[in-house]
Amino acid sequence: MTDTSPYTPPDIWSWNKANGGKFANINRPIAGATHDKPLPVGRHPLQLYSLATPNGVKVTVMLEELLALGHRGAEYDAWLIRINEGDQFGSGFVAVNPNSKIPALLDRSGPEPIRVFESGAILLYLAEKFGALLPTEQPTRAECLSWLFWQMGSAPFLGGGFGHFYAYAPTKIEYAIDRYAMEVKRQLDVLDRHLAENAYLAGDEYSIADIATWPWYGALVKGLLYGAGQFLQVQTYANVVRWADLIAQRPAVQRGRMVNRTSGEPSGQLHERHDVNDFDTRTEDKLASQR
Numbered sequence: 116m117t118d119t120s121p122y123t124p125p126d127i128w129s130w131n132k133a134n135g136g137k138f139a140n141i142n143r144p145i146a147g148a149t150h151d152k153p154l155p156v157g158r159h160p161l162q163l164y165s166l167a168t169p170n171g172v173k174v175t176v177m178l179e180e181l182l183a184l185g186h187r188g189a190e191y192d193a194w195l196i197r198i199n200e201g202d203q204f205g206s207g208f209v210a211v212n213p214n215s216k217i218p219a220l221l222d223r224s225g226p227e228p229i230r231v232f233e234s235g236a237i238l239l240y241l242a243e244k245f246g247a248l249l250p251t252e253q254p255t256r257a258e259c260l261s262w263l264f265w266q267m268g269s270a271p272f273l274g275g276g277f278g279h280f281y282a283y284a285p286t287k288i289e290y291a292i293d294r295y296a297m298e299v300k301r302q303l304d305v306l307d308r309h310l311a312e313n314a315y316l317a318g319d320e321y322s323i324a325d326i327a328t329w330p331w332y333g334a335l336v337k338g339l340l341y342g343a344g345q346f347l348q349v350q351t352y353a354n355v356v357r358w359a360d361l362i363a364q365r366p367a368v369q370r371g372r373m374v375n376r377t378s379g380e381p382s383g384q385l386h387e388r389h390d391v392n393d394f395d396t397r398t399e400d401k402l403a404s405q406r
Contacts, residue, residue, distance in 0.1 A: 137283045141201055146213065152205030157192030157389050160224035164194050164208060165217045167376035169274070169330035169340070170234040174218045175388070176371030177238050177248070177326050182391070183367045186245045188224065193374045193388040235267040238323040248323050259317035262324035265305075270331045272298045273340075282341040296347060299335075303352045306332060310354035314361075325362060330372075333359035370394055 130144050156162055161178070165171040181189035196202045196217050203215045212219035212232035220237050222229040222244075231240045239260075242249035250256040277295035280288060306328075309316070316324040331340070336355050338344035350356065362368055373385040373394065384398035 134285075137285075138199075141198065141204075146209075146215065147204075148206040148209040149201065149204040150206070152202070152207055154205070154207035154211065154221075155192075155194055156221075156223075157194075159190040159192050159389075160188060160222065161191035162194070162221040162223060163191050164196050164211065164219045164221075165375050166196050166198055167372065167374065167378075168198075168217065169270070169334060170216075171218045171375055172330035172372055173234045173327050174220065174237050174241075175374035176330070176368050177241055177323065179367035179371040179374075180326065180365075181241065181245050181247060184245075184247055186247065189241070189245060191388070195375050195377070195386050197377070233267075235263055235327060238263065238327055242323050248321070248326065250317060250320065250322060255317055255320070259322045259324045262316040263327050266324070266328045266331065269302050273302065273331055273335065277343070278341050281343055281346070300347060303332065303336070303347070303349065303355060306358075307352040307354045310358045315358070321362070321365075325358075329359065329362045329368070333362060337363070373397065 132139065154162075154164060163174060163178070165174060167175070175193060178189050178191050178193075196208065196219075198217060202208060203212075203217060208219060209215055211221055211230045214232060216232070218232075218234055218237060220231045220240070222231065222240075231237045239249070250259050272295060277292070277299045280291040280295060284291070313319070315321050316328060332355060334340040335343070335347070336349040336352055336359050338349070344350070373383055374388045375386065376384045377386060378384075381399035382397060385393055386398055387393070
């Protein structure tokens with residue numbers, strides 16, 4: 116259905132709680148905690164509080180890649196934050212991320228805990244901390260950081276823009292869907308042209324630019340995001356599809372995608388991760404043991 120009714124913005128905007136669609140129960144125009152709830156703390160130096168949305172997957176993939184490279188200090192506890200239930204508004208979470216968005220990381224390896232929020236900032240922090248997955252020589256380093264920040268600036272048009280109006284908005288608005296579909300297809304064309312001449316976003320080497328971009332645009336071209344593959348004709352972006360398939364084959368990516376996942380096949384879910392052996396007792400196995 117297309118909404119063709121005219122709308123004139125009022126002189127002063129006011130919050131209509133009922134006009135929020137699927138996420139009306141958690142969207143609000145103010146920040147801060149809504150309830151007291153301390154965060155759990157595990158035994159590893161890195162404490163991650165997240166959910167397996169594309170932004171959350173970035174960080175769990177990064178941590179699994181670091182562990183695969185032999186960085187033992189990257190061991191982590193991944194705690195599930197159920198955003199549909201408002202966990203991100205608990206006092207403990209807000210103390211780590213005042214923006215109340217997943218993911219949020221607490222590094223307890225030093226004398227004082229360090230909080231890091233925003234997924235791109237977390238990737239950059241971990242890359243610098245462990246000296247991995249971020250080129251050190253120019254101009255490759257600049258290329259990597261340029262694509263990292265391209266993703267951070269572009270994905271809101273894919274997620275909060277196209278994804279919201281195409282998949283979640285209570286009313287299908289033709290203008291909004293067309294506007295954001297055009298932008299997402301432009302972004303895919305940007306990636307496709309670049310990847311026609313490069314194996315990865317920063318060149319020949321896999322980096323945090325790929326880790327940031329794959330959960331969004333890789334998932335999109337593989338039909339895993341919003342069910343919009345046919346609508347956007349994603350298969351026509353052959354270079355993006357090739358790149359997405361290449362990254363999907365990485366064992367660390369496959370593990371990282373499971374962590375904090377609560378949807379899809381139970382065999383692909385690991386609600387919390389506290390040890391590498393947790394991958395052997397995934398949600399499917401735990402559900403079976405309860406039957």
